[in-house]
Amino acid sequence: MCMEKMKRYFSKHVCMNSLSHLLLGIGLGFVGYRYLAGYDLWTAGLVLIGLGILGHVIALFSKK
Numbered sequence: 001m002c003m004e005k006m007k008r009y010f011s012k013h014v015c016m017n018s019l020s021h022l023l024l025g026i027g028l029g030f031v032g033y034r035y036l037a038g039y040d041l042w043t044a045g046l047v048l049i050g051l052g053i054l055g056h057v058i059a060l061f062s063k064k
Helices: 002-012 014-037 042-060
Strands: none
Touching: 002 014, 002 042, 014 042
């Protein structure tokens, strides 16, 4: 049921879908980059992951 509601929301809000998945992907890349190169992008990565998850929470609890 939750997945269907999110699919309906994201099918109507394509930009929100793209933005939330883009933020998640970049955030995961930053977190992984910390272990590969040793640069500390951990905080920025976690913030971007949090924003990407927030986009999914908005889709889950939308009334439309």
